């Protein structure tokens with residue numbers, strides 16, 4: 001039989017590389033085949049999620065940036081400055097976190113989804129038409145965000161005017177000046193040519209892009225234990241692969257952007273310049289707890305513990 005797997009990026013982008021590795025592993029170790037549906041073939045992220053929940057798709061990769069509107073606790077990934085930007089610490093965190101591996105699966109299960117893994121896709125950078133180093137300079141700047149309420153709160157707290165949009169509308173909205181900025185990891189800024197419609201890349205260090213892969217839960221529960229194990233093993237192999245694959249990707253993407261558009265500027269804010277953004281983050285964290293109550297708070301606290309453990313492990 002054939003299992004259908006949709007993701008939010010192109011075949012040669014990070015989610016596509018992960019999906020291809022997963023497919024190869026499953027097919028090498030079972031009689032099942034996997035059909036991959038890259039971004040654009042089945043609609044926007046919200047559409048593929050509906051299809052996965054309905055069982056039309058067996059697997060889906062959807063980032064918490066979108067899932068946060070369905071599972072409010074998944075917005076924890078948008079508490080600014082919570083996640084480190086260092087890949088080694090992140091990999092250790094995602095592998096071992098009790099919040100990720102113990103708590104989130106229950107929340108996804110309530111939505112008919114078997115959470116298989118979450119993995120990092122790189123430091124989030126902001127691309128804008130005008131330069132900025134402070135929240136004041138973001139005043140009146142419309143920045144596109146993925147469609148979850150907490151990300152909207154973040155950009156309000158950062159002094160900008162957030163505009164949630166599905167991915168497919170971003171390039172055109174920048175081109176026509178409906179928005180003046182957006183955020184994404186560097187590989188994606190390069191591959192989707194965001195540098196053609198913005199002029200400045202700014203790293204304020206506020207986040208790392210997280211994504212999640214899940215299966216339709218009824219489908220997964222109906223599989224033999226052997227097949228479930230094939231899937232879990234394939235996920236582990238693909239996870240290791242995607243961490244290795246991203247080694248140097250951020251830097252290589254900057255070089256490609258510079259080659260394509262020499263006038264593009266790249267700015268990493270200093271600790272001093274980051275201070276007001278970090279201050280704003282406290283407000284966003286409080287909003288997260290308001291929005292999600294005890295369950296959200298428990299996840300946030302567990303994540304902080306898990307992150308401290310990951311930091312410890314990678315610094316020793």
Ligand code: 6CS
Pocket residue numbers: 008009045063121146166167183184185188209
């Ligand atoms: O910004 C977005 O909407 C997209 N960004 C990435 C890195 N992957 C998929 C997502 O749709």
